[in-house]
Amino acid sequence: MxxxxxxxxxxxxxxxxxxxxxxxxxxxxxxxxxxxxxxxxxxxxxxxxxxxxxxxxxxxxxxxxxxxxxxxxxxxxxxxxxxxxxxxxxxxxxxxxxxxxxxxxxTKMRTGAAAGVATDYLARKDARIVALIGAGGQAFYQLEALLVARPVVEIRIYDIEKSRAEALAEEVKSKLVKDNMKIIVSSSAEDCVRGADIITTVTTSNTPTFPADALAQGVHINGMGSFTPDMQEIDEKVICSADKLVVDALESALAEPGDLVIPINKGRLQTEVIYEIGEIVLGKKSARENDNELTVFKSTGVAxxxxxxxxxxxxxxxxxxxxxxxxxx
Ligand SMILES: NC(=O)c1ccc[n+]([C@@H]2O[C@H](COP(=O)([O-])OP(=O)(O)OC[C@H]3O[C@@H](n4cnc5c(N)ncnc54)[C@H](O)[C@@H]3O)[C@@H](O)[C@H]2O)c1
Missing domain, CATH: 3.30.1780.10 (ornithine cyclodeaminase, domain 1)
Structure with missing residues (x-):
């Protein structure tokens, strides 16, 4: 062994x-x-x-x-x-x-890879600007996978603990950065996401981590952090207006994370529109279909x-x- x-x-x-x-x-x-x-x-x-x-x-x-x-x-x-x-x-x-x-x-590599695979299917082909919210234990591998999925030119990092965002930015600069890539520590979540093509949230937050009205058209969002009904990283306005709402596992996605459970319980989100990323892999459901769509991937983790x-x-x-x-x- x-x-x-x-x-x-x-x-x-x-x-x-x-x-x-x-x-x-x-x-x-x-x-x-x-x-x-x-x-x-x-x-x-x-x-x-x-x-x-x-x-x-x-x-x-x-x-x-x-x-x-x-x-x-x-x-x-x-x-x-x-x-x-x-x-x-x-x-x-x-x-x-x-x-x-x-x-x-x-855990860190497979969770990063999960966001990377979702981004590959759901982000625009010309997506270049990444916004990462939450600079904790998972964050570095989230970014590593996004760089595999798309030729990223700018990474913005925001965390409520600024020192964590700064430490992550240094680690990314020393281990991941390619020529001319910009690494920015954002002073607010709004600055971080405004104009971004790909947003990943990987926090322990109980309230939405960025304002819904700051989103650019055609953005793709990976919601990686929440896994209980009182945790919520993504505003329900964003969830309910998504053109594609994709999850890793329907069984847990419909029961566990507040991002989905809260709008479902309020009757604002119909569960029939949600599907699994594996169905895209199997060719049964669509990945992104045009550059204007708002796409969201919500992961709770699959053993x-x-x-x-x-x-x-x-x-x-x-x-x-x-x-x-x-x-x-
Ligand atoms: N989807 C999956 O498969 C999967 C796998 C592993 C971990 N997770 C979950 O991802 C989350 C993050 O994990 P971690 O190990 O990086 O945790 P962590 O505690 O190391 O880091 C979380 C970070 O989020 C920051 N944060 C909290 N609220 C914020 C907010 N509103 N705005 C900005 N930043 C905020 C914290 O300051 C901290 O730096 C956890 O909830 C964890 O359970 C999910």
Whole structure:
């Protein structure tokens, strides 16, 4: 069995490869041929912690396994990370454990890749200006994937904690920037999104993160952050006026994120107009059809992506001699 660290994963795979696996996995998910049950949560009350268990089986990738995520907010007091995560990947033909993989980097890369794939299908072909709202743990990989999807020339970053936006801008400049690309730390969300072609929100916000009337025509929005009914990153005016409203998984999208649940409960959003990105991958539904459309992708996360991306990481790590072999017997 192979033990794969975060650094091994970063050496093993590129964002472009992860995006290709995510694209195929969305198709497999929407075809109904994989098994990706709802996650199980356990509460560790003594320490105000939560453990999340997210299993999945992908026949196409010949992989099954589980991601275990621990969220312990009290860790901040001890200088420890609040969220830690580990994946166990098994071989679907034999059941044998193939790898143990640090899970945080799998989450970040697959979530970035999810926005990248959606952008590829839904943003205008000539989209060049990106606005990113929320400069936390996921943000760098969101931008990395958008740069794979389109030849971006300008990135604007906004966070309510300006120091985070500044730190992300420095990281992007040192690791991602290509010739003549402009990196701007915006002083308001409105400045950030005005005139942008692609907007990604990846925050923990409970209220809309940018004003609806600041949007340019033909913009594409990736809503990546909210996952509970009281979380809302995108104004319902934007959601209700979208020409295409696409989600990663209908079951959770209609029940979990406030961005959709709030306008649905008010009777302002008809659920029939919403469809899965996997249906676009399968050729059953349309991607963007013209340059004027307002397109929105809302993601709440699909555990199947963790498993298929873990399989890719495992294969590439084996090919490149990365990771540590451990004999369990
Ligand atoms: N869709 C998915 O598959 C997926 C995967 C991973 C994480 N997430 C979710 O994405 C969100 C962000 O994750 P993270 O790990 O980057 O979190 P994080 O806590 O590291 O960062 C969130 C950032 O958002 C900023 N923020 C909060 N409200 C804001 C607002 N109104 N305007 C601008 N900035 C604001 C915070 O200051 C912080 O920097 C979380 O809600 C997380 O659960 C979704």
């Amino acid at each position: 192979l033990v794969i660290s975060q650094q091994d994963t970063l050496k093993a795979v590129s964002m472009a490869e992860v995006m290709e696996v995510v694209r195929k996995t969305y198709g497999e998910y929407s075809a109904g041929s994989a098994d990706s049950p709802l996650r199980t949560a356990i509460s560790i009350e003594e320490h105000e912690g939560v453990g999340l268990f997210m299993p999945a089986f992908s026949p196409e990738a010949e992989a099954y396994g589980v991601k275990v995520v621990s969220v312990f907010p009290g860790n901040v007091k001890h200088g420890l990370p609040t969220t830690t995560s580990l994946m166990v990947l098994n071989n679907a033909s034999t059941g044998e454990p193939e790898a143990i993989i640090e899970g945080g980097i799998v 199947l992506l963790d498993i298929t991306c873990a399989k890719l990481i495992y294969k590439r790590a084996l090919e490149k001699g990365l990771g540590q072999q451990v004999d369990l017997l």
